[in-house]
Amino acid sequence: MLGKQGFIYVFVSSLLFVDTVSAQDTTIQPAVQTQKIASISAEQPIIKNQAVALQKLQANVALHTLAELKQLLEQAEKIANDDSEYHTDEPISIVLHGEEINAFIRSNYRSNKALVDLAARLDAFNVIDVKVCKRWMGANGIMESQLPPFVEPVPFGAGERARLEKAGYAYF
Template sequence: MCLKPAVVLLSFFLLSALSLGQTTLAVDDEPAYLARIELHTAAELYDLLQRSQRLFQLSQQAPATPVAFVLHGAEAKVFFRQQYTANQALVDLAAKLSAFKVVDIRVCKTWMGGQSLDESQLLPFIGTVPVGVAEERRLLERQGYNYF
């Protein structure tokens, strides 16, 4: 079996970028990834988006399954219309990656309710999930996603 150098390089990059305990690669399938958000800051979110962009640039094509971003903390506030000006670079990168189907960003409705944030004020490329933690668990346990 002969692999193209770009595929080998991308595979090496992906494997080295993930924690080894979380990696479950299927032989015939391209893995799916869930962004691991721990600090819940805009800076952390921007770093993860830039990392997703680098993967896209290396492979020259969108992944078979976009990198899932499930937001349920303060980082989600950047995707509300009134925050666009303050977070323009981050939001523009997220919109571009979303348009190219590199990432899929969703915000927790339960978290929004607790913050008194109106879902109608989310930017148009941002989706929602009922409960963020439950969605993360579903992606990891039932859909076979790996942390990114």
């Protein structure tokens, strides 16, 4: 048996041990996120008495695959239908700067019809704004005339993404 003094000593020692362990744990920090994901800027109004915040959004195209692009377009459609946690009154910017641009070339329309038609429909209803990198197009021999009219070429995809970030657009 420890007795009252022994019990207090063990109890206090265990508290000190816990404090030491937790102090050591604070040195472990999660990885720093470099991109804002669906955050709200000061320019974006928050509607009082509602849990809805209006946001300016841009798609985070990272993999440059058709599957990723399809998923982003479907998510944009959900946002437009208010079936999402995001809410925006402005078109969602989708800046393409990789292999996924090939899906929009007119000669590839038959094999990518569903994807291109979805993008065209969402653009027509002002849900999205599709932009493509001219620099990538030039390096891959793609002319603006080969793309549908709803696709807007921009000089440099990464520069356009940075410009949108500065304008308060968050990634989703």
